[in-house]
Amino acid sequence: MSRKLICRTAEIPANGLKECEAGGGMKLLIANSGGEYFAVQAICPHQDVPLCEGLYDGSVLTCHQHLWQWDIRTGAPMGLAEAPLERYDVTVEGDAIYVGSQGALNVGELFTGIAETTLTALTALAKREEFAAGSVLYRPGDPADDFFVLDSGRVEFQIGRDERTSPAGFMLKKGEVFGWAALLENHPHRIATARALENSALLRINGRQALNLLESDPASGFAVMRRLAALIARFLAAPGAK
Ligand code: FES
The missing domain is CATH 2.102.10.10 (Rieske [2Fe-2S] iron-sulphur domain)
Structure with a gap:
């Protein structure tokens, strides 16, 4: 902000x-x-x-x-x-x-503590986007090319399609990462709907480009993948994911 x-x-x-x-x-x-x-x-x-x-x-x-x-x-x-x-x-x-501050973009909790050069390169990949309240960021079946970091506002998730949707059981706060299927192998499509609950600003980062960066810095890559595993475990523990 x-x-x-x-x-x-x-x-x-x-x-x-x-x-x-x-x-x-x-x-x-x-x-x-x-x-x-x-x-x-x-x-x-x-x-x-x-x-x-x-x-x-x-x-x-x-x-x-x-x-x-x-x-x-x-x-x-x-x-x-x-x-x-x-x-x-x-x-x-x-x-x-x-x-607010005028500091560099914060690319999210997933990446805290990684090597400065890798973080700088990752930040350079991030594109800032703004979504009005009610906007749908993505729906099930959309390509999962990018992941997102919430910079301001709130985002909620729905599992399922049409009338058969249910809340995924969590909302995000600033600095949290979502759309992380873009960081996984063989998960080319979204499985949930993400919607801005209020005017929200996001950082969009291409998953393939981020993985290339992390592969060139294995120590940082290992730290990120450990946090990603914890994030997925939290998702699986959410009520709507069961
Ligand atoms: S404690 Fe604030 S709405 Fe429940």
Whole structure:
């Protein structure tokens, strides 16, 4: 997410919060915690409930729907919560609050810790694309040439076709990889529907080109394949995959 002026400090009450427009239809929650500012996703990671309607005591945010809670400074889940909040970089200049950064593209958790040269080459392969809320990214039977990294927004998955579809049981958060069939041998087609739940930005990377890069750096390739195996195991454990 590129750096953006999101609001002024005077708009956020002391130890309070406010939902702010981050551009392209994306919303973020800006919170004041003891005079410091934090930005997190505006919608509960459990269900489609605005977190600005929850309870906030200046440090702990509670969703009013099923009482999931988070530490606003870290986004870490507390109590009943089963997922963290996505956090965004915040800088304050004068009375202006900015979110996002102008750093290099983050090509996702699958590739953290790999050799710098390989990561740079991989980043060069990534093409940034934006999808409006409701857009279908791919459907069953589409060629699985590319995989994706979610940069902002939310994506959900449906298994099956036509009326006989069912949720795959998970949504993604920033930095997560999907469409990873493009990194497997003999999986040329999609088996699920991927749809943007809100305006979303993705990095698209060609699977064959990425594999060529990883084959030329076996240590990085081994690290990526181990993480990919864990990711597939998580997919198989999701309710809709059974
Ligand atoms: S919708 Fe927020 S905790 Fe369930």
